Structure formats: structure tokens, C-alpha cells
Amino acid sequence: MNKKLKDKDRLSLEDRMKGLVRGTPIDRVPFALSAAGLSSRYYGVSRGDYYCYPEVGYQASLYFGELFPWMNVSRSYGWADRGAWEFGGEIQWPYSDLEPAPRSVNPVISTPEEALNWPDPDPMTAGMFPRLYRFQRMCRREGLPVPLAEASPTHMSAGAVGSARFMRWMLREPEAVHAMQRKGTELIKKVAAITMEKYGPENCSLFSPHPAESNQLISPALFEKFCLPYIRELFDFYLAAGVRQILVHLCGNHTGNLKYWQDMDLPDRTMFSIGHEMDLEKTGRALGERYILAGNISNSVLQAGSPEEVYETVKNCLLTGKRHPGGYVLMPACEIAPGTPPENLEAIEAAVFDHGFYQ
Numbered sequence: 001m002n003k004k005l006k007d008k009d010r011l012s013l014e015d016r017m018k019g020l021v022r023g024t025p026i027d028r029v030p031f032a033l034s035a036a037g038l039s040s041r042y043y044g045v046s047r048g049d050y051y052c053y054p055e056v057g058y059q060a061s062l063y064f065g066e067l068f069p070w071m072n073v074s075r076s077y078g079w080a081d082r083g084a085w086e087f088g089g090e091i092q093w094p095y096s097d098l099e100p101a102p103r104s105v106n107p108v109i110s111t112p113e114e115a116l117n118w119p120d121p122d123p124m125t126a127g128m129f130p131r132l133y134r135f136q137r138m139c140r141r142e143g144l145p146v147p148l149a150e151a152s153p154t155h156m157s158a159g160a161v162g163s164a165r166f167m168r169w170m171l172r173e174p175e176a177v178h179a180m181q182r183k184g185t186e187l188i189k190k191v192a193a194i195t196m197e198k199y200g201p202e203n204c205s206l207f208s209p210h211p212a213e214s215n216q217l218i219s220p221a222l223f224e225k226f227c228l229p230y231i232r233e234l235f236d237f238y239l240a241a242g243v244r245q246i247l248v249h250l251c252g253n254h255t256g257n258l259k260y261w262q263d264m265d266l267p268d269r270t271m272f273s274i275g276h277e278m279d280l281e282k283t284g285r286a287l288g289e290r291y292i293l294a295g296n297i298s299n300s301v302l303q304a305g306s307p308e309e310v311y312e313t314v315k316n317c318l319l320t321g322k323r324h325p326g327g328y329v330l331m332p333a334c335e336i337a338p339g340t341p342p343e344n345l346e347a348i349e350a351a352v353f354d355h356g357f358y359q
Contacts (some may be wrong), residue, residue, distance in 0.1 A: 007044035008043055008353055013072050019268050020292060020327045029318055029356040031348065032294070037100050037338030039064035039073070047338065048095035051079065051102050054135040064304065070349060072329075077135040078128070079151030080251075083159020084108050086127030087118065100338055102128075107162035112176035114168065115161065120183060123190035129160045134197060145205035145245055153230040154212040156184035163212065169224050177226050185230045186317075188239055201242035207249065208234075214252030216277075223257050235264060246270045249295075251334055253277035258286040266291070269327075276333040280317060284324040288331045293321060294329035299349075302336040307347040314351035322358065330356065 010027040011019065012065075019026040036057065043060035044238035050057045054077055065073035084104035085091040091102050109115050122127060129149065136146045157180035158166040169177045196204055213227045238246070244267055250257075252275050261272070268302075273294035274283050284293045301313045314330065321328035330352065 002243075006124075008357070009070070012294065013069070017072060022328065023269065023327070025356060025358070028229050028357075029322060029328055029330050029352065031070065031073050031356075032074065033065055033332055034074045034076060034335040035061070035078070036335060037094075038336050038340055041338055043069060046095055047099070048093040048205050049102065049137070052093045052131075054131045055138065059137045068345065068349075070352070074207075075139055075144055076150060077132050077209075078145045079201060080208075080211055081159060082127070082151055083156040083161075083184070086121055086129070086156060086161040087183075088121070089160070091127070098338045099148075104159055107160060107165065109161045109180070110165070112173045114175040115169075115173075116179045118183065121187055122217060123187060123194060126187065129191050132191075133194075135245045139208060140199055140203070146195060146199045146203055148195055148204050148206045148243070149188055150189055150207050150211050151179045151184070151208055152208060152213065152227075152235070153184035153188065155209065156187065157181055160184075160213040163217070166212075167217060170226055181226060181230045188234060192238065192241075196241050201238075202244070204243050205245035205247075206238055206243055207247050209249040209251055210254065210322075211243070211251035213248070213257065214250070214254055214275075214277075215256045218250050220256035220260075224260060228260050232264065239267065249334075250271045250278065251275055255279075255283070258283065259274055262286060262288070271329065273329070274333070280320045281323070284321075284326070284328075289325040289327075291325045292329060293324045294331045295321075295333060297330070297332045299333050299335075300336050302332060302340050302344055302348075305344065307343045310344045310347040314348050315355050318351065318355045322356075 016026050016030050018068040036050060038046050039060045040047050041065045045056055045060060050060055061073055061075055079101040081103045084107055087108050089108035090105040092105055109118055132149060139146050177295060213223055233241055246266060255278055268290045269292055270295050271292040272287055274296045276296050279297055295318055297313055301309055319329055
């Protein structure tokens with residue numbers, strides 16, 4: 001890290017985030033990111049090993065954070081293609097450079113009858129959950145928040161059935177859709193209950209991603225009918241248990257769904273991170289000042305843009321996000337791409353220290 005830039009910081013990474021969550025003044029906008037594939041590259045291991053062996057992934061993320069001490073590097077374990085493995089399918093680990101993350105080989109449920117009668121998975125052994133439990137133990141040993149399972153019911157259902165088929169079922173087979181949403185909701189709750197019983201809900205953090213609910217895939221009306229009831233149920237479950245560290249990731253364009261999130265009544269200082277498809281200012285205005293806003297640097301710009309383009313993109317995010325009265329965290333639109341060049345990371349750093357301070 002450039003010493004001249006480092007000397008401008010008045011708070012530590014931890015104190016800056018604590019201040020943001022508490023609503024007290026901080027020195028500058030935090031930059032936070034999920035960097036699974038990128039950290040494996042810097043650590044010198046394959047993405048397959050990073051994901052297959054959570055111990056490797058944990059060490060890689062620690063190493064990446066040490067290399068870039070101005071970043072808040074997340075300690076989390078999960079990936080986007082979820083559901084099929086948890087419901088009995090197969091997973092392919094990303095040992096090829098063409099594969100950024102684990103992916104399901106095939107959907108496992110192909111008919112509405114199967115959806116209605118499929119057995120409930122065992123939360124102790126299903127899919128990636130045994131690996132998540134190992135990752136949680138490492139986090140707790142280091143005094144870090146214990147991450148709960150990264151999944152939404154629709155995330156799980158669409159993975160098990162296949163996204164295209166699942167979307168068609170919303171129009172043609174609503175009973176099967178609700179059956180899958182119920183199974184996904186119960187599985188997520190069971191896994192969370194295991195974690196909270198072991199570590200205490202006050203020591204747990206929730207990253208709640210919603211890629212399958214974006215308006216690029218389904219309409220707000222379908223979101224309200226098939227997704228919202230189960231999301232509400234899950235959040236009621238978490239909040240009743242005492243979980244308060246919450247990050248909601250609206251992956252893709254959720255503009256049409258914002259009115260439903262407004263009515264969710266999550267705890268003050270819940271953080272919402274958004275994709276580059278959504279407007280920072282309008283989203284912040286819709287969510288209101290109770291919530292922290294985060295996002296939304298375009299990942300394509302970060303990976304393929306010039307350092308000058310990255311600098312300008314980050315600058316624009318900072319100038320807009322800093323105006324949000326609920327507070328702001330600079331983040332990529334989603335997990336930062338594994339191929340992001342070092343000079344573009346330097347461009348983020350330069351923009352943060354040029355334009356991220358509040359005074």
C-alpha cells in the first residue's frame with residue numbers, strides 16, 4: 001500500500017466499519033469485497049482447491065487481506081450455483097481457468113411430481129453445508145463473525161430444478177414451485193439453527209444473496225407471489241433468533257422489487273449491496289436512511305476496463321454513495337472477477353483515497 005495514502009487513514013478497518021454500522025462519523029468510505037477467485041490467484045492455488053477445501057480458501061482470503069490492507073475482505077464461504085448439489089446432484093469444481101466457481105453438473109428435479117415428493121435433504125450432509133461448518137469453525141477460532149448459509153429459497157429451488165424450467169413452472173406449475181420453495185426454506189432454516197445453536201445468534205452474520213429473484217429473470221408480480229413470502233419467513237426466523245449483522249445482496253436488477261424490500265422492516269443499519277444495473281442514488285432514496293447502501297462498481301469495467309475507466313467509475317460511485325444519509329460502502333457489483341488486473345486494483349485505491357473521505 002502506498003504509504004502516502006495509508007497515512008490519510010484515521011481509523012482502522014474494523015473501527016471504520018463499526019462506526020458505519022453504529023451510525024457515528026467515520027473518516028472515509030470503506031471498500032469491501034468478496035474476492036474468492038482473485039484471492040486464490042494471489043495465494044497461488046487453483047480455484048478448485050479454494051472452494052473444495054475451505055481451509056485453503058480461508059487462508060487465501062487472509063493472505064489477500066494482508067496484501068491489500070486498505071480493503072475489507074469478506075470471510076465467507078459459498079458460490080452462486082446452488083441447490084442441485086444440496087438436493088442430491090453433483091458438483092464440478094473449477095479446476096479449469098474457464099470456470100470461475102463451482103457449478104452444478106445438471107439439475108436433479110425435472111417434473112412437478114418429483115418436486116412435490118422429493119425427500120428433504122439432511123442439513124448435516126447436504127451439498128456444501130459440511131464444508132461450511134468447517135469454515136465456520138475457523139472463523140470463530142479467530143474471533144470473527146460466523147457466516148450463516150449464503151442462500152435464498154429461490155436460489156436453491158432454481159438450482160435444483162434448473163432456472164429456465166423453474167421460471168416456466170411459475171406460470172404453469174405453481175404448486176410445484178411452492179413445494180420447492182418450502183423445501184428450500186426449511187433446509188436453510190435447519191442449517192442456520194445448527195449454526196446458531198453452536199455459536200449463538202449474536203455471533204453470527206448473514207449474507208443474503210438474491211440472484212434468482214432479479215427482474216431480469218422474473219417480474220415483480222412473480223417475486224411477490226413466489227419469493228417474498230419465503231424471504232419474509234426466513235428473515236422473521238433470523239430476527240426472532242437474534243441475528244443482527246445482515247447484508248442483503250440484490251444481484252442484478254431488483255428495481256421493481258424495491259417496494260417489497262421497503263416493507264420488510266429489517267433492523268436499522270442493515271446493509272443492501274446492489275448490482276451495477278441499479279442506480280445508486282435512486283436505490284438509496286427508495287430504501288431510506290435506515291439502511292446502509294453498498295455497491296456498485298461494474299465488474300466488467302473492473303476486469304476489462306483501463307485504469308482510467310476504473311478510476312472514473314469508482315469516483316462516480318463514491319460521489320453518489322457518500323450522499324446517502326444512511327451511510328455507504330464501496331463494493332463491486334458482485335464478487336470481483338478472478339481476472340481483475342493489479343493496475344485496476346491500484347486505480348480503486350487511488351480513487352478511494354482521492355474521493356472517499358468525508359472531510
